Amino acid sequence: MRNLLMKVNYDGTNYDGFQTQPKGNTIQDRLEQAIFHLTGEELKIIASGRTDAGVHAYGQPFNFVTSSQIPLERWCLALNARLPQDIVVTEAREVPLSFHSRRGAKRKTYRYTISANRFPDPFQRRWQLHHPVKLDISAMQQGLIHILGTHDFTSFASRKSTKTSHVRTIFEAHMEIDRTMCRSDSTDQGVIHTYITGSGFLQHMVRIIMGTLINVGEGKFQADEVAGILAACDRAAAGPTAMASGLALWSVEYDDQTNG
Amino acid sequence: MRNLLMKVNYDGTNYDGFQTQPKGNTIQDRLEQAIFHLTGEELKIIASGRTDAGVHAYGQPFNFVTSSQIPLERWCLALNARLPQDIVVTEAREVPLSFHSRRGAKRKTYRYTISANRFPDPFQRRWQLHHPVKLDISAMQQGLIHILGTHDFTSFASRKSTKTSHVRTIFEAHMEIDRTMCRSDSTDQGVIHTYITGSGFLQHMVRIIMGTLINVGEGKFQADEVAGILAACDRAAAGPTAMASGLALWSVEYDDQTNG
Missing domain, CATH: 3.30.70.660 (Pseudouridine synthase I, catalytic domain, C-terminal subdomain)
Known part of the structure; x- marks a missing residue:
């Protein structure tokens, strides 16, 4: 199992904010769907924080634990191919399993x-x-x-x-x-x-x-x-x-x- | 009659270019509709040139002859209120009746x-x-x-x-x-x-x-x-x-x- 830390840029205009919510069209939903399409894993990502509906982000960190063996350098392109054009993953790297992108944010x-x-x-x-x-x-x-x-x-x-x-x-x-x-x-x-x-x-x-x-x-x-x-x-x-x-x-x- | 020279900025993403064409959704159409709503005049504007579908512009000049008495300083706000958000008129001034924004462009x-x-x-x-x-x-x-x-x-x-x-x-x-x-x-x-x-x-x-x-x-x-x-x-x-x-x-x- 690896803990992967990624960064995402998004134009939040057309979304109901970052965090999953009932009937919402959120950034988190889109990221989790892209990960599912890529790896078959139904997992929950951990974000550094929430953003409200319509708010944007440059390099917002999120992390998740995966058993996928996809090499690190392929994650960004593979996820971006499965994401709408207004959400772009720009970085991916492995961090210790103890890392938590919300709790660890200083x-x-x-x-x-x-x-x-x-x-x-x-x-x-x-x-x-x-x-x-x-x-x-x-x-x-x-x-x-x-x-x-x-x-x-x-x-x-x-x-x-x-x-x-x-x-x-x-x-x-x-x-x-x-x-x-x-x-x-x-x-x-x-x-x-x-x-x-x-x-x-x-x-x-x-x-x-x-x-x-x-x-x-x-x-x-x-x-x-x-x-x-x-x-x-x-x-x-x-x-x-x-x-x-x-x-x-x-x-x-x-x-x-x-x-x- | 006054000859008015204006400048327009537009995000051309959703348009079929500047110039009016059959069944087209063009910048020229939108500008002429806005002028009609404002003055009741059905007129043709003259542009400094055409742009293709999807092309953008910063300060593209266009001119037209109008009998409207609307003061110069009110034209931009009045037209912008009648234009979609991706088309913005930013300048308006009076020029000699002989001025032609396409022929005069150097x-x-x-x-x-x-x-x-x-x-x-x-x-x-x-x-x-x-x-x-x-x-x-x-x-x-x-x-x-x-x-x-x-x-x-x-x-x-x-x-x-x-x-x-x-x-x-x-x-x-x-x-x-x-x-x-x-x-x-x-x-x-x-x-x-x-x-x-x-x-x-x-x-x-x-x-x-x-x-x-x-x-x-x-x-x-x-x-x-x-x-x-x-x-x-x-x-x-x-x-x-x-x-x-x-x-x-x-x-x-x-x-x-x-x-x-």
Whole structure:
């Protein structure tokens, strides 16, 4: 038996999220079907985490134990031949049987993308939130700093969260502004990528942080009010849940031995 | 009456090209329908050129004469509200009544995109040709140089071309290699964007040039053979027609007065 760690990129637009659910069309279902077609094994894969419906991923790790003798270097092509075009397995390697891609994850990074250009980009629209109204990006960056560190993130968690603790640690958070598609004669503000790295994330956490920061950018909140929203431990204090399509799981890091 | 010059970006994946055709679902049809819904005018727009089925465009100019009094600054939003999400009008301005977006075009640039990474990119697959087999990019760049200048491009034109002259001038041509999505531990060669600027292009011309250069990259032709293929004035001498999805109209330039 071998424990295989793989990475998958997917355009989540047409899926009900990663994790299998009743009547759902999920990334996990498609991966397990592809493995079944390839090996005849009906198995359950373990993912580094869930993503919501419509959320994307770059290099999301997952692992499973298989008795298949297929050589490592053939897995990616063989699975991709059995997967829809919007799901692509990009890496496969053997890890110790004790490795568990969810429990072993030490740091996760999500990226949220807002287009603050005047018109939507027909090529990127499926993975951007289009926000054509002027944003105070500097204020958003100031607001983002308040989420760094260890906090109770109840204000930034779905009310449906079933976790017993809402304490999480955010290690890093920053924004990058891509102005390559801006037209010089316009009010285009660029494409804003926000990267947030933490120990773990509650349901909707990045999307509620982003909805709140957009409110800061619009002037509905002051940047420093983010600290008070966090302290309130009340979902009603924060801004709206930003739409799923702007969100992508960007990377998952493990300890050195199995570092993805 | 005003002559309006506009620019449109479109993801051509789901369309039968730009120009209206019987039973076709074309970009031109959608633009004319949107104008009709907005103004009640049944008019024909003039485009800077055609694109084939599945080809994309960034800022393709088109113009039309209208009696509508809608202020200039409102046209883009008003048309976009009446267009599908994969077609976006990004600019509108008034030009002299004599302006004709096809006849006035002095230089056109097309971009062709090849992903030479090992695995397809689920986010970019609709506007890339995925070519995972090793390419000699340096040889392709040498081959590309041979198309510069004024030549009879019969070897690089569809056999269905109805043009009386196949002489065209290529002003500039170069490749840019984007390695941002390459994984360090792999055989990824990057995403190759080829930009070709000319006085005009024959049907399938860029795609046949690219199919020929891919053959050069694969070692099926030597780079210097491109000169002989051009001199042959025979479509059979060149390589295959590369798939439409990798192609985008990138820019169209006019004389200074009406410069897009």
